[in-house]
Amino acid sequence: xxxxxxxxxxxxxxxxxxxxxxxxxxxxxxxxxxxxxxxxxxxxxxxxxxxxxxxxxxxxxxxxxxxxxxxxxxxxxxxxxxxxxxxxxxxxxxxxxxxxxxxxxxxxxxxxxxxxxxxxxxxxxxxxxxxxxxxxxxxxxxxxxxxxxxxxxxxxxxxx
Amino acid sequence: xxxxxxxxxxxxxxxxxxxxxxxxxxxxxxxxxxxxxxxxxxxxxxxxxxxxxxxxxxxxxxxxxxxxxxxxxxxxxxxxxxxxxxxxxxxxxxxxxxxxxxxxxxxxxxxxxxxxxxxxxxxxxxxxxxxxxxxxxxxxxxxxxxxxxxxxxxxxxxxxxxxxxxxxxxxxxxxxxxxxxxxxxxxxxxxxxxxxxxxxxxxxxxxxxxxxxxxxxxxxxxxxxxxxxxxxxxxxxxxxxxxxxxxxxxxxxxxxxxxxxxxxxxxxxxxxxxxxxxxxxxxxxxxxxxxxxxxxxxxxxxxxxxxxxxxxxxxxxxxxxxxxxxxxxxxxxxxxxxxxxxxxxxxxxxxxxxxxxxxxxxxxxxxxxxxxxxxxxxxxxxxxxxxxxxxxxxxxxxxxxxxxxxxxxxxxxxxxxxxxxxxxxxxxxxxxxxxxxxxxxxxxxxxxxxxxxxxxxxxxxxxxxxxxxxxxxxxxxxxxxxxxxxxxxxxxxxxxxxxxxxxxxxxxxxxxxxxxxxxxxxxxxxxxxxxxxxxxxxxxxxxxxxxxxxxxxxxxxxxxxxxxxxxxxxxxxxxxxxxxxxxxxxxxxxxxxxxxxxxxxxxxxxxxxxxxxxxxxxxxxxxxxxxxxxxxxxxxxxxxxxxxxxxxxxxxxxxxxxxxxxxxxxxxxxxxxxxxxxxxxxxxxxxxxxxxxxxxxxxxxxxxxxxxxxxxxxxxxxxxxxxxxxxxxxxxxxxxxxxxxxxxxxxxxxxxxxxxxxxxxxx
Numbered sequence: 001x002x003x004x005x006x007x008x009x010x011x012x013x014x015x016x017x018x019x020x021x022x023x024x025x026x027x028x029x030x031x032x033x034x035x036x037x038x039x040x041x042x043x044x045x046x047x048x049x050x051x052x053x054x055x056x057x058x059x060x061x062x063x064x065x066x067x068x069x070x071x072x073x074x075x076x077x078x079x080x081x082x083x084x085x086x087x088x089x090x091x092x093x094x095x096x097x098x099x100x101x102x103x104x105x106x107x108x109x110x111x112x113x114x115x116x117x118x119x120x121x122x123x124x125x126x127x128x129x130x131x132x133x134x135x136x137x138x139x140x141x142x143x144x145x146x147x148x149x150x151x152x153x154x155x156x157x158x159x160x
Numbered sequence: 161x162x163x164x165x166x167x168x169x170x171x172x173x174x175x176x177x178x179x180x181x182x183x184x185x186x187x188x189x190x191x192x193x194x195x196x197x198x199x200x201x202x203x204x205x206x207x208x209x210x211x212x213x214x215x216x217x218x219x220x221x222x223x224x225x226x227x228x229x230x231x232x233x234x235x236x237x238x239x240x241x242x243x244x245x246x247x248x249x250x251x252x253x254x255x256x257x258x259x260x261x262x263x264x265x266x267x268x269x270x271x272x273x274x275x276x277x278x279x280x281x282x283x284x285x286x287x288x289x290x291x292x293x294x295x296x297x298x299x300x301x302x303x304x305x306x307x308x309x310x311x312x313x314x315x316x317x318x319x320x321x322x323x324x325x326x327x328x329x330x331x332x333x334x335x336x337x338x339x340x341x342x343x344x345x346x347x348x349x350x351x352x353x354x355x356x357x358x359x360x361x362x363x364x365x366x367x368x369x370x371x372x373x374x375x376x377x378x379x380x381x382x383x384x385x386x387x388x389x390x391x392x393x394x395x396x397x398x399x400x401x402x403x404x405x406x407x408x409x410x411x412x413x414x415x416x417x418x419x420x421x422x423x424x425x426x427x428x429x430x431x432x433x434x435x436x437x438x439x440x441x442x443x444x445x446x447x448x449x450x451x452x453x454x455x456x457x458x459x460x461x462x463x464x465x466x467x468x469x470x471x472x473x474x475x476x477x478x479x480x481x482x483x484x485x486x487x488x489x490x491x492x493x494x495x496x497x498x499x500x501x502x503x504x505x506x507x508x509x510x511x512x513x514x515x516x517x518x519x520x521x522x523x524x525x526x527x528x529x530x531x532x533x534x535x536x537x538x539x540x541x542x543x544x545x546x547x548x549x550x551x552x553x554x555x556x557x558x559x560x561x562x563x564x565x566x567x568x569x570x571x572x573x574x575x576x577x578x579x580x581x582x583x584x585x586x587x588x589x590x591x592x593x594x595x596x597x598x599x600x601x602x603x604x605x606x607x608x609x610x611x612x613x614x615x616x617x618x619x620x621x622x623x624x625x626x627x628x629x630x631x632x633x634x635x636x637x638x639x640x641x642x643x644x645x646x647x648x649x650x651x652x653x654x655x656x657x658x659x660x661x662x663x664x665x666x667x668x669x670x671x672x673x674x675x676x677x678x679x680x681x682x683x684x685x686x687x688x689x690x691x692x693x694x695x696x697x698x699x700x701x702x703x704x705x706x707x708x709x710x711x712x713x714x715x716x717x718x719x720x721x722x723x724x725x726x727x728x729x730x731x732x733x734x735x736x737x738x739x740x741x742x743x744x745x746x747x748x749x750x751x752x753x754x755x756x757x758x759x760x761x762x763x764x765x766x767x768x769x770x771x772x773x774x775x776x777x778x779x780x781x782x783x784x785x786x787x788x789x790x791x792x793x794x795x796x797x798x799x800x801x802x803x804x805x806x807x808x809x810x811x812x813x814x815x816x817x818x819x820x821x822x823x824x825x826x827x828x829x830x831x832x833x834x835x836x837x838x839x840x841x842x843x844x845x846x847x848x849x850x851x852x853x854x855x856x857x858x859x860x861x862x863x864x865x866x867x868x869x870x871x872x873x874x875x876x877x878x879x880x881x882x883x884x885x886x887x888x889x890x891x892x893x894x895x896x897x898x899x900x901x902x903x904x905x906x907x908x909x910x911x912x913x914x915x916x917x918x919x920x921x922x923x
Contacts, residue, residue, distance in 0.1 A: 024297075040221035041214015043421070045372045046454045050843040053372060081214035090212065098208035101811050105651025106211035107372040107421030113212060132851050139843060141372050141422050142651050143818030145851040146858060147811060 012073045015083025023070045030054045030065035033080060041081035041110045052138035055111035056080045062118040081110035084117055093117050096155035104142035112138045116152045126156045167763030169626030171690045172533055173502040180627040186762040187706060187872040192865050198664035202807035205656045216419040219391040220451055222378040228257055230437055230450035231299035233289040233306055235281035238523035238836025239315035242279055242288060242308060250291060250305040255298035258444050260436060261289035268405040268435050271495060276432045282493045283523050284836045285459035287432050292440040292448055315523040317831045319466050319490035322522045330521050339497040340517040342505045342572060350482025350512030354474025358548045362541035363904040366829040367464035369530055370848055373421020375461045376451030377434035381441040387414045390434055393423045393650055394687035399680045401430025406438060417678035420650050425529030425689055426462040458841035462528025463829060465489040467500050467537045471545040475553045479563050482512035491519050494526035500538030505572045507620040508564035523836055529689060532880035535621060536823060540905050543617035543888035548901060558586060558595060558616060570769035578869035581799040582773040588861050592795040593777035602897035605781040613897025616777040617888035623877030624770025624870055625695030627761040630683035633662060633708040635755040639732050639744035641673045646685025647697045648678045652879055653808035654693050658701050660804055665705035667729030691877025694804060699871040700761040708757025719746045768869055772876050774798035778889040782897045784916055787909030789825060789894060791855040801867035801876040809878055813860045816882025822849045824887035825906050
């Protein structure tokens with residue numbers, strides 16, 4: 001279906017709930033999540049696909065939401081950092097991050113966690129190197145990497 | 161009654177004498193070996209849940225109803241006069257609500273200048289105009305419609321070019337100004353008497369902070385009060401800057417910073433973006449948001465100065481006889497310089513010493529403090545030169561350092577250190593890295609074309625903190641506690657360690673303490689910089705908690721009808737000889753109440769020098785065909801007094817090591833000399849370390865003995881120490897492995913190959 005150049009209605013699910021937004025074709029999924037849907041857990045850092053802070057899952061795959069147009073997400077399932085805790089219980093990756101002290105300022109943390117959540121769905125017993133590969137596209141300026149790797153491995157052991 | 165006393169504090173290498181307001185008596189330091197309930201225990205971060213769920217609200221997450229988006233037009237030229245600005249087309253664009261530039265903006269003082277939009281723009285990225293619009297895209301489009309008539313002026317961006325005779329003079333006094341000088345003994349004579357002299361030039365490149373959260377502010381004016389959400393390391397500093405710029409009293413300005421996405425020194429005060437957002441909200445009556453893009457962050461939000469450093473160091477009979485250090489730093493349009501000569505002046509007991517630090521202005525973005533400003537650059541040169549001398553003298557570089565590292569006195573100011581365990585750091589570090597395995601000339605690595613070597617370097621830094629810092633502890637009638645202070649948690653774990661100190665002193669559970677920071681309506685808190693937070697705010701928190709505890713025990717004595725001396729408060733329970741009564745039960749028996757304890761940091765002893773010490777050891781492998789350096793193991797040992805939370809302390813050291821790894825191996829800003837443009841103002845071409853760059857092993861050790869003369873907790877700071885010695889330790893390890901001395905950080909492959917070629921030509 002060809003749409004645009006004006007604003008278009010877009011329907012997808014966000015964290016399991018249906019969402020309808022109206023957005024210009026050039027609007028990114030990141031801006032739509034943050035500004036239209038008030039899901040500010042996903043961060044904007046480089047806005048050009050080089051840092052991974054905006055990582056969310058689209059149909060289960062980790063993607064850079066700053067490099068994804070909202071209009072391409074019609075009918076898709078989007079998961080963000082706000083949606084992975086269930087019934088007030090933190091996701092095992094979230095718990096592992098707290099236990100391993102895997103963040104300092106925390107600005108990259110939502111992206112790191114989403115990358116590892118995606119990894120664990122494919123591989124529930126990742127090695128350190130698996131975790132490194134999963135977060136190789138997620139920059140952390142505070143240098144929490146050693147603990148991020150520990151958290152990823154230990155979250156696998158907790159199973160998700 | 162509060163009283164005024166003298167104090168002496170160090171901040172980022174400078175000493176300040178001040179008058180401070182204190183009350184009551186300070187508390188004694190608990191001796192080494194004391195068993196605490198919360199202090200010296202590894203605890204999970206108290207704000208961990210907020211940070212891992214995305215609920216932590218950072219400045220960039222503040223979206224207010226009716227908020228305007230502000231974007232800034234920045235100079236495309238490194239130096240030009242703004243002759244005329246035509247904004248008619250921009251203003252005609254639907255959705256544009258306001259425009260500010262040098263011809264219409266009200267005067268607003270900023271760092272000694274009268275306006276935020278200069279007539280003469282002085283670097284690519286200097287602010288020319290700002291647009292406020294209903295949405296970001298409109299603001300961006302409107303910027304393109306602004307027509308500016310620039311008169312181009314001659315420029316210079318490169319440090320060494322700016323020092324030379326051919327460069328345009330940017331200041332009436334020239335581009336080079338002396339910033340700091342120190343002399344003791346007779347360096348010239350000491351060099352003459354030396355048997356061995358190293359005369360070498362070192363360079364460090366410009367490093368960009370790249371905090372993941374860019375600088376930014378959201379301002380809102382309600383006709384009475386200006387509220388500014390700002391990503392900052394110092395809410396009170398921002399308030400001061402806004403007061404000067406906007407001429408509002410403190411009572412009408414509130415600055416907030418709840419969660420903060422990294423600053424590393426660059427977010428120390430008000431920014432032009434905060435003033436611009438404030439001017440717009442006060443003019444237009446709608447909230448205004450001005451948040452920098454990544455590119456703006458990298459051209460206009462500060463950097464670590466590039467340096468050129470000349471070292472002359474002489475040795476004789478196994479000792480250093482003299483040291484001469486001259487440094488030039490490219491401060492861009494900055495008004496100060498982070499002196500690289502700090503470590504030279506203070507680290508070693510060297511009798512004959514002379515140092516000079518020059519500030520060099522250029523048409524490049526200004527410096528701002530960057531985690532141990534000056535010390536990272538200076539330590540690279542100093543500690544490389546010491547190794548070069550040791551090599552020439554044929555002595556072990558650690559042995560040579562030991563001879564000059566044991567003095568209990570600060571060699572620059574002549575005062576005694578409050579405490580010093582540098583030799584102990586050397587001992588621990590040497591054992592951990594296996595220093596005895598170190599062979600002159602290195603050893604073969606994992607392949608014939610790979611060489612392996614070990615190196616080390618020392619760090620000295622302040623971190624003693626000092627007043628002013630205040631805190632209040634509110635105890636609610638259910639026994640829960642709110643700790644309030646004006647500090648910030650910039651990712652270092654401040655909320656957690658302050659909660660631990662509070663819970664420990666008060667005698668309540670950690671989870672019952674809620675910490676409120678980052679608000680100028682709180683008691684004054686210092687800048688989160690200079691490695692001073694734990695040592696400045698921590699002792700104030702302890703006093704506030706003690707004050708609250710005394711009051712609670714007084715209340716408990718009344719309710720339980722027991723003498724106060726027979727009561728203790730432990731884990732939220734009042735303990736008497738025969739009974740344990742929860743605090744909530746006691747407070748519940750009196751009518752609604754709030755117990756308020758308050759505390760202020762007491763002064764430092766003006767006769768002492770407060771310093772942190774440490775040493776890093778590096779084990780590296782170098783591919784002599786490609787010039788690639790692989791850091792296999794870093795050992796970091798620090799003497800920072802008592803450690804409050806071993807887990808967060810360890811994290812901070814690892815983070816410092818990794819940020820230093822960027823400075824040492826990959827991070828380097830490139831500015832095109834012809835156009836003055838930063839060529840890599842992004843995270844693609846500016847290489848910050850990734851998870852793949854982490855050394856196979858990082859060992860973190862602390863001496864962990866309370867500094868009993870520092871403050872009532874015996875603590876010192878840790879933010880900066882771990883970034884200081886890493887690059888020099890790596891350069892020394894590379895030299896040990898290969899014989900190649902790389903005198904320019906970062907040690908890129910090209911530089912390593914060049915140094916290998918020079919070393920090869922010599923051998």
